[in-house]
Amino acid sequence: MKTLKFNKKYYLPILNGDKTQTLRKDNKRLNEGETVKAVFPGTGLTCKIRILKTGYKQFQYIDDEDVKREGFHSMVELENELLRIYPKCDRFTRLYYYRFKVL
Secondary structure (H helix, E strand, C coil): CCEEECCHHHHHHHHCCCCCEEEECCCCCCCCCCEEEEEECCCCEEEEEEEEEEEEEEHHHCCHHHHHHCCCCCHHHHHHHHHHHCCCCCCCCEEEEEEEEEC
16 A cells, blocks of 8 residues: 655644645655555554545645645645745646545
């Protein structure tokens, strides 16, 4: 089974259904309908998620729906988090999205 790593701060938001998408700079080659093990390094916590939809968009096209799916309250919060993780992002950077649900 493939794995997808998340920061430990996202464990509860994922379990609670507040975070239903992850944006990644690298293509993780996950397929719609695939079951993946979500891991939270350093915690021993895991859960299984099913990939519902995949795709990509440029950083500049992140919208309010992405903010909601990512579990953030504002576009500024999401953009700041993405820039913290991927400091070399610019408006043309391609980000892959993976929408999921917990099994």
